[in-house]
Amino acid sequence: MALSRQSVLTVDGLDALIGKLRERGYRVIGPSVRDHAIVYDDIGDVADLPRGWTDEQDAGQYRLRRRDDDALFGYVVGPQSWKKYLHPPHVALWRARRTGKDVRIEPAPEPTERLALLGVRSCELHAIAIQDRVLLSGAHVDPGYRARREAAFIVAVNCGVTGGTCFCVSMRTGPKVDAGADIALTEIVTAGERVFVLETGSDKGAALLADLPHRWASAAEIAEAKAVVARAAAAMGRDLAADDVPELLLRNLEHPRWDDVAQRCLTCGNCTMVCPTCFCTTVEDTSSLDGTETARTQRWDSCFTMDFSYIHGGSVRTSSRSRYRQWMTHKLATWHQQFGTSGCVGCGRCITWCPVGIDITEEVRAIRAGSRAEGDRHGD
Amino acid sequence: MAANRKKPRLGVWKFASCDGCQLTLLDCEDDLLAVAGAVDIAYFPEATRAEISGRYDLSLVEGSITTPHDAERIHAIRRRSRKLITIGACATAGGIQALRNFADVQAYTSVVYARPDYIETLATSTAIADHVPVDFELRGCPISGRQLIEVIAAFLVGRRPVTPAHSVCVECKLRGTVCVMVAHGTPCLGPVTHAGCGAICPAYNRGCYGCYGPMESPNPVSLSHGLAALGMDARALQRVYRTFNANAPAFRDESARHGK
Ligand code: SF4
Ligand code: SF4
Ligand code: SF4
Numbered sequence: 001m002a003l004s005r006q007s008v009l010t011v012d013g014l015d016a017l018i019g020k021l022r023e024r025g026y027r028v029i030g031p032s033v034r035d036h037a038i039v040y041d042d043i044g045d046v047a048d049l050p051r052g053w054t055d056e057q058d059a060g061q062y063r064l065r066r067r068d069d070d071a072l073f074g075y076v077v078g079p080q081s082w083k084k085y086l087h088p089p090h091v092a093l094w095r096a097r098r099t100g101k102d103v104r105i106e107p108a109p110e111p112t113e114r115l116a117l118l119g120v121r122s123c124e125l126h127a128i129a130i131q132d133r134v135l136l137s138g139a140h141v142d143p144g145y146r147a148r149r150e151a152a153f154i155v156a157v158n159c160g161v162t163g164g165t166c167f168c169v170s171m172r173t174g175p176k177v178d179a180g181a182d183i184a185l186t187e188i189v190t191a192g193e194r195v196f197v198l199e200t201g202s203d204k205g206a207a208l209l210a211d212l213p214h215r216w217a218s219a220a221e222i223a224e225a226k227a228v229v230a231r232a233a234a235a236m237g238r239d240l241a242a243d244d245v246p247e248l249l250l251r252n253l254e255h256p257r258w259d260d261v262a263q264r265c266l267t268c269g270n271c272t273m274v275c276p277t278c279f280c281t282t283v284e285d286t287s288s289l290d291g292t293e294t295a296r297t298q299r300w301d302s303c304f305t306m307d308f309s310y311i312h313g314g315s316v317r318t319s320s321r322s323r324y325r326q327w328m329t330h331k332l333a334t335w336h337q338q339f340g341t342s343g344c345v346g347c348g349r350c351i352t353w354c355p356v357g358i359d360i361t362e363e364v365r366a367i368r369a370g371s372r373a374e375g376d377r378h379g380d
Numbered sequence: 381m382a383a384n385r386k387k388p389r390l391g392v393w394k395f396a397s398c399d400g401c402q403l404t405l406l407d408c409e410d411d412l413l414a415v416a417g418a419v420d421i422a423y424f425p426e427a428t429r430a431e432i433s434g435r436y437d438l439s440l441v442e443g444s445i446t447t448p449h450d451a452e453r454i455h456a457i458r459r460r461s462r463k464l465i466t467i468g469a470c471a472t473a474g475g476i477q478a479l480r481n482f483a484d485v486q487a488y489t490s491v492v493y494a495r496p497d498y499i500e501t502l503a504t505s506t507a508i509a510d511h512v513p514v515d516f517e518l519r520g521c522p523i524s525g526r527q528l529i530e531v532i533a534a535f536l537v538g539r540r541p542v543t544p545a546h547s548v549c550v551e552c553k554l555r556g557t558v559c560v561m562v563a564h565g566t567p568c569l570g571p572v573t574h575a576g577c578g579a580i581c582p583a584y585n586r587g588c589y590g591c592y593g594p595m596e597s598p599n600p601v602s603l604s605h606g607l608a609a610l611g612m613d614a615r616a617l618q619r620v621y622r623t624f625n626a627n628a629p630a631f632r633d634e635s636a637r638h639g640k
Contacts (some may be wrong), residue, residue, distance in 0.1 A: 035558040035585065060606070062563045079558050089554040264605075267597045268571035269546060273553030284542045289414040289533045300554060305546040306596045320597060355549070355561045355571050356606045 004200040006217040006225070007209060009185070011194055014072070015046045016212050017155070017183075021116040024208075026153055029085055030118030031075065036064045038078040040085070043118060050075060057163040057237070057348065060357025071189045073119055076163035077347050081276030082117055082124055086148050087131060091298040093283065098292045111144055116153040120181065122174030123166075123345040125156060127276030129180055133339050134279045153204060156181035160189075160228045164237035165348030167361060171242055173345040175232045177201075183208065186225035197225035238348060240361040245342075246333035248368060253325065257366045262321035264356055269302035271350035271358070272327065277343050282307065303327050328360060388437035388536065391423040393457050395443025395450050396477055396505060400522040401468035402426045402442050408525040415529070418536055437462045438535055441514075444470040444505045446477060451502070451511060458512040463535060466508045467528065469521035469624040473593050476521075478505040478627035482640070505627065518543065519574050519592040521624035527576055544575050545596035548588050551579035560587055567607045569620065572598040572630070593625035600634035614638045 009017065021028050022044075030043040033050045043049065049072045056063045057076065067074050092108040120128075132149065135142040159166075159175035168174030177184040182205035185196040197217050200206040217225070272278040282301035287294040301308055304323050309316040317323045335343030344360070351359045392402055406412065406427060415421075419438065423430050439461035445451050458464055466472050474481065480488070481504045489496040508514055518531050518541075527543050534541035544550070548570035552559060560566040560582045568587035570579065574595045581588050594600075604617050612620065618638035621631040 035563070037558040037563045039556070039558060060562055061565075062559075064563070079563070080556060084556060089556075264599075264602050266547070266571040266599045266602055267595075268549040270549045270553065270559070270571075273550060285539070286530065286542060287533050287537050287539065289411065289418040289529065289536065291418075291537050300550075302546070302550060305544070305550070307544065307546070318597075320599065353559055353562050355559070355568070356602055 004206065006222055007198045007214040008217045008221060009196040009198050009212065009214050011046060011072070013213050014185075014196055017208065018043060018045055018118065020208060020211050021118075021153060021155075024114075026114045026116035028116045028118055029082075031073070031078065033064065037062060038064065038075045040078070040080050040082065040117075040119075046072065049073075049119075054161065055163065057165045057352045058357075059165065059351050059359045059362075060354055062352050069189050070194060071160070071187060072194070073157045073185075073187045074161055074189070076159065076161060076166060077121055077124065077349060079274060079349070079353060081274065081347070081349065082120060082128060083131065083276055083279075085115055085117070086128065086152065087135065087142075087145055087279060089300045091144055091281075093296045093298055095293060095295045108144075110147045112151075113148070114151040114153070115148060116155065118155045120154050120156045121159055121347075122156070122177045123168045123171070123347040124276055125154070125177060125180040126171075126173040126345040127347065128154075130277045130339065130341060130343065130345070131279055133341075153208075154181045154183075156184040156201075158184060158186040158225070158229045159232045160187055162232045162235045162237060163348055163352070165351040165359075166236055167238040167240050167346040167348060169233055169236050169346070170238075170240040170361075171342060171344060171346035176229045181205070186228055188221065188224050188228060195221070197221055238346075238351070238359070238361045240344075240346065240364055242332075242342065245364060246336050248364070248371060249329050249333045252367050252371055253329070255367050255370060257363065257370065258321050258325050260366070261324050261358060261363055262319065264358055265304075265320045265324045266356060267304045267320045267323055268355060269304040270353050270355060272302040272304060273300060274349040274353045275331075276347060276349070277331075277345060278302075280308070303330070324358075328363060331360070332364070387418065387420040389422040389435070390419040390532075391432075391436035391439045391457070391461065392421075392426070393423070393439055393441045393443075394425060395441065395454065395471065395508070396446040397443030397468065397470040397475060399426060399442070401471075401520075402440075404467075404522050404525045404528055405440075408529055411525075411529045415532060419532070432460075435460050435462065438532070439464045441466045441471050441508050442468055444474045444477060444507060445502070445511055446480075446505045447501050449500075454508060454511050463515045464508075464512070465516045465518060465531060465535070466514050467518045467523050469519065469591065469593060470505075471508045472517040472519055472628075473507050473625045474505040474627035476624050476626070479622065480505055481627055481632075482622070507627070516541065520576050521591040524576055524578070546575050547571050547595045548573045548575055548577070548579050548582075548592070551575045551577070552582050555579060555583065557582045560585055561606070561610075565610055567610050567612055567620070569603070571595075572600045572603050589623060590621065590631065591624055593628045594630035598630040600630055601637070604634060604638070 331343040569590035570588035574592040621635035
């Protein structure tokens with residue numbers, strides 16, 4: 001991120017930031033505690049933030065825990081990603097009405113809502129950039145996504161803690177925010193005082209800062225903000241040596257590990273639903289009982305369902321082996337060919353939220369351990 | 381539908397069941413008039429007194445086959461029906477009454493009834509599809525009214541109903557529910573269960589009970605490892621799969637793995 005001079009906000013300053021965003025017509029979405037987890041929800045003021053809460057994460061396990069301080073952003077990433085808002089689970093596309101012989105098609109109106117996303121982590125910014133590449137570049141732009149995305153204001157937060165399933169360092173996607181935010185905050189919690197070291201990354205961000213009570217950061221505060229992120233980077237819960245992975249996986253399409261993971265995989269689709277980069281959708285057509293109205297809705301789909309690979313006559317990927325392999329090789333290998341980056345940002349959600357704790361980093365390690373020699377490439 | 385075209389005749393048939401699925405249709409208050417407008421409800425004992433006669437364009441069948449008489453009656457209904465759709469766990473999997481399939485029915489009747497010789501019943505409770513060809517199966521105990529209306533609307537225009545066969549987990553994620561299994565350690569059948577209810581139970585902090593039966597590619601063996609890790613013993617695992625869809629093959633086999 002083109003660094004601005006760093007400023008400092010107090011907690012009241014952060015409250016003012018939320019207030020100013022709301023005054024400007026933004027719907028502010030940020031972290032909040034609900035159902036024993038930190039979810040992304042509507043935020044009215046700082047009191048809605050998860051003050052003093054953190055999360056403990058491991059494969060197939062998430063627990064909300066009390067921190068011994070009052071940090072507002074002292075947790076990692078939760079069950080939902082921002083795609084819930086930028087690329088929502090259901091989107092109405094059009095309706096058609098028939099009156100006599102006349103058929104009228106009414107496209108759904110483009111969204112006009114302006115979203116301010118508060119507390120976006122570095123891996124999540126990278127995930128949004130990946131969805132931008134998929135949904136906004138090329139010949140087929142998703143107009144709804146574009147409208148939501150262009151109107152959005154992003155307040156990022158540099159990670160001060162890392163989760164048990166995080167591996168952004170391996171994927172070079174964090175924990176320090178490097179692009180894509182209007183404002184980036186680093187929370188510094190010292191005895192009795194919490195402040196946010198702030199950088200702006202856009203004119204919109206700088207204009208908002210000008211409206212907030214703030215002061216310039218001291219050298220000590222700047223150093224501490226750096227140290228906070230460095231400590232997080234040193235404490236990654238997982239790692240995935242990523243550079244040779246595309247080659248490794250494509251060379252091992254018949255590795256016995258795929259059978260092993262197929263025994264465990266439930267084909268439930270949770271991993272794809274929680275993944276911040278997974279973008280696949282299907283369309284559902286419905287019609288009214290009297291046959292005069294039809295509607296088409298876009299809905300999140302998953303490569304773990306049978307319908308996903310249904311072509312004339314049946315599904316192509318009927319075995320869980322072929323579905324898991326499709327998912328993982330797309331994420332980590334063929335995504336590079338298709339979009340020029342990995343499809344994984346190392347957020348760890350697919351590991352945490354898999355009901356049986358299947359761990360993408362462990363699967364890669366297992367394939368590496370029994371890998372075919374280089375050059376000996378064959379698939380099916 | 382053109383107004384002067386003859387409306388399709390609908391029959392709603394009952395076998396061994398609690399009537400809950402038929403009542404779901406009557407409960408679709410907002411849509412009931414539209415249904416009555418779109419089809420001619422020619423046989424529906426819960427709602428009308430009409431006699432069985434002629435042919436039915438669409439038959440909705442509730443309930444399972446538990447008596448020799450019903451095993452014959454379903455063939456008669458099939459012969460009279462252009463399309464036959466089964467509704468609910470009883471009709472699609474044998475229902476809760478399929479627990480008899482795991483027990484000795486004669487031993488029960490002799491204990492429960494004063495004159496067991498008056499009771500004429502089969503040793504098993506089975507799905508309609510075990511007896512006659514079925515055009516579409518709508519899952520659930522009870523079925524969802526929204527899905528029933530969707531199935532009827534789809535039938536009327538000849539399209540495939542939108543009733544995805546993926547897991548309940550997908551529905552959880554679509555509605556933004558926090559996973560009770562991962563975040564609370566609550567055992568949940570959602571990963572092996574067919575969607576349709578809209579993931580009601582997890583939204584109220586309960587695990588899924590499996591009301592819609594097995595999803596399209598269930599892996600209960602793996603889920604059971606996870607449930608055992610959450611503290612379920614063999615007896616609990618045997619019972620958790622043995623409810624409204626006890627006789628659905630994936631659930632039946634998995635419950636049997638944990639005890640007879
Ligand atoms: S594949 Fe897993 S770790 Fe990677 S971005 Fe998706 S959810 Fe996160
Ligand atoms: S890897 Fe885990 S979350 Fe993904 S489909 Fe398989 S069991 Fe479900
Ligand atoms: S609560 Fe149950 S149904 Fe929902 S995602 Fe978790 S395991 Fe699946």
